[in-house]
Amino acid sequence: MRLGTLLATAVVATVTLATPSYAAPAPAPVERPAVIERAVIGHSVQGRPITAWHLGRPGKRRVLLISTMHGDEGKPRQILGALRDGRRIRGIDLWVVPVYNPDGLARGTRKNAHGVDLNRNFPYRWADLDGDYESGPRAGSEPETRAMMGFLRELKPSRIISFHQPLYGVDTDTKNRAFSRRVARALHLPSKSFTCGGVCHGTMTGWFNSRFPGAAVTVEYGDRPSSRHLSRTAPEQVLRVFGARR
Numbered sequence: 001m002r003l004g005t006l007l008a009t010a011v012v013a014t015v016t017l018a019t020p021s022y023a024a025p026a027p028a029p030v031e032r033p034a035v036i037e038r039a040v041i042g043h044s045v046q047g048r049p050i051t052a053w054h055l056g057r058p059g060k061r062r063v064l065l066i067s068t069m070h071g072d073e074g075k076p077r078q079i080l081g082a083l084r085d086g087r088r089i090r091g092i093d094l095w096v097v098p099v100y101n102p103d104g105l106a107r108g109t110r111k112n113a114h115g116v117d118l119n120r121n122f123p124y125r126w127a128d129l130d131g132d133y134e135s136g137p138r139a140g141s142e143p144e145t146r147a148m149m150g151f152l153r154e155l156k157p158s159r160i161i162s163f164h165q166p167l168y169g170v171d172t173d174t175k176n177r178a179f180s181r182r183v184a185r186a187l188h189l190p191s192k193s194f195t196c197g198g199v200c201h202g203t204m205t206g207w208f209n210s211r212f213p214g215a216a217v218t219v220e221y222g223d224r225p226s227s228r229h230l231s232r233t234a235p236e237q238v239l240r241v242f243g244a245r246r
């Protein structure tokens with residue numbers, strides 16, 4: 001699927017860098033055979049692009065993986081990076097957003113550059129929260145939130161996995177529990193209920209699950225998952241959830 005005019009889209013296959021005759025031979029361009037296109041879905045508070053990568057095969061079941069929504073939970077993006085930079089993916093129409101909160105990643109903070117927890121800023125049961133879960137001045141106040149809302153409205157994935165740290169488990173208190181259990185089994189993580197200490201206000205998965213027919217689930221790795229596991233084992237486990245391969 002090609003995203004519409006809403007998104008600044010670059011078809012990666014057309015980007016061929018000819019070596020200019022006046023220069024020494026340049027290193028070969030990085031090969032990313034899994035990538036069909038990349039799209040900038042919006043920009044952060046500080047103007048950093050939020051990039052989505054289109055992998056897999058259009059026409060198949062559409063799946064979206066998101067990581068680094070909290071800037072200090074950056075390890076699981078290695079899974080998405082490994083899928084993007086690896087071999088061609090078959091059997092699934094896959095999009096990945098490895099760094100949803102680029103300002104938070106750059107600053108090493110959970111929140112965005114406005115000090116807002118993006119996972120409390122969505123217009124689903126939004127509440128005025130302060131402190132660790134600062135929810136912003138109003139629902140959808142943050143450019144990162146609006147970027148993801150626009151992207152999800154256009155993409156309409158059938159499944160979303162949102163990767164976090166460090167609670168170590170897969171949320172079973174969600175819309176599609178069979179999907180949640182399948183993810184937990186495939187990723188060898190325990191099933192857990194992440195109740196946000198009560199009701200989850202303004203979460204991305206809550207908003208998506210309430211507005212769209214698809215199902216989104218939260219996956220939490222531990223505090224320090226090994227890079228070897230995240231870059232080698234976990235990508236294959238994720239593909240297995242959806243019957244995909246490469």
Ligand SMILES: [Zn+2]
Nearest residue numbers: 070073164165
């Ligand atoms: Zn998180």
